[in-house]
Amino acid sequence: MASIKICSAYLGAKEYMEPLKNEVGGILDIHGQLILSSAPAIEAFWALNIWQNPIALEIDSINDGAKKLKAIQCNWCLYSYQLHRRAKLIQEKLPHVSAKPLTFPCSPPSSQLGSWTLLEQNQILVASQCSSPFPNGEAVFEEDKEGPPSRAYLKLYEALTRMERFPQPGDFCIDAGGSPGGWAWAMQKLGARVLSVDRSPLDPKIMSLPNVVYRKGDAFALQPSDFDQVDWLFSDVISYPEKLFDWVSTWIDSGKCKNFICTIKFQGNPDYGFVSKFLEVEGSKVAHLYHNKHELTWMHTAG
Ligand SMILES: C[S@@+](CC[C@H](N)C(=O)[O-])C[C@H]1O[C@@H](n2cnc3c(N)ncnc32)[C@H](O)[C@@H]1O
Structure with missing residues (x-):
């Protein structure tokens, strides 16, 4: 050698x-x-x-x-x-x-x-x-053991820190697959307004936070035509990468949202090749964050 x-x-x-x-x-x-x-x-x-x-x-x-x-x-x-x-x-x-x-x-x-x-x-x-x-x-953050209902907020901390961009007070965020509410908690703490969509409910203490609205259902049913403007679109939905890509593509094409953070989840023996589709979106990054499990994180800001 x-x-x-x-x-x-x-x-x-x-x-x-x-x-x-x-x-x-x-x-x-x-x-x-x-x-x-x-x-x-x-x-x-x-x-x-x-x-x-x-x-x-x-x-x-x-x-x-x-x-x-x-x-x-x-x-x-x-x-x-x-x-x-x-x-x-x-x-x-x-x-x-x-x-x-x-x-x-x-x-x-x-x-x-x-x-x-x-x-x-x-x-x-x-x-x-x-x-x-x-x-x-290793992106290590001070942890909050009281507020968030899960440790998932740490991967959102890491992604936002890497993007060097954060939801601002009053920003409107869609939190797809948001239960039990770790990400929603982090967005709300930054002063943003959150619409969290999941088939399962949020933890009651997150549900009762000001500026957090929970909607039960399929996050992929949300369409850009339902909204005037969205500042951030977050997804932590457990789904096939192809399905997630089709959904976020409609949002990118609509031009209604500028900032995206989505986890791309894998099960079994996946074809990781599809991930390059996310990278083809100009201004995108894909990485396995320190806080990610068997998933990658797609981070995108439109120019
Ligand atoms: C990893 S968890 C999300 C954790 C969350 N980000 C947090 O910080 O607490 C994934 C969530 O995706 C939800 N989910 C899966 N398919 C969905 C769909 N089509 N629409 C909405 N939620 C979905 C599951 O119910 C689950 O709560």
């Missing part, structure tokens, strides 16, 4: 390594959740963090490792899969990177954060350019 150049590396989520392995070409090795590839970096949906143009460096000692990292840039995040103690000692000699949970709403961390790992006792792999601003792609 030493003679073949590592051109990219992908850190995946522990439970979703298989779809990531299917996306990445030229796999040389897999260390824990880190896939090393001989091919240039691609925008792999299932990666938590993509290491671009990593380089392998020989180090003589712990001090030398820290010195070489600091010579490249200031902020580094360790991904440790072996030789943990030695790796930790190197990391401790580097400038401290805050691991404090983020307080929503907030911007993503702005300082350039590189990633590194210890490949061997005397060899490190370093990437100064990584796709995620969060350490190892």
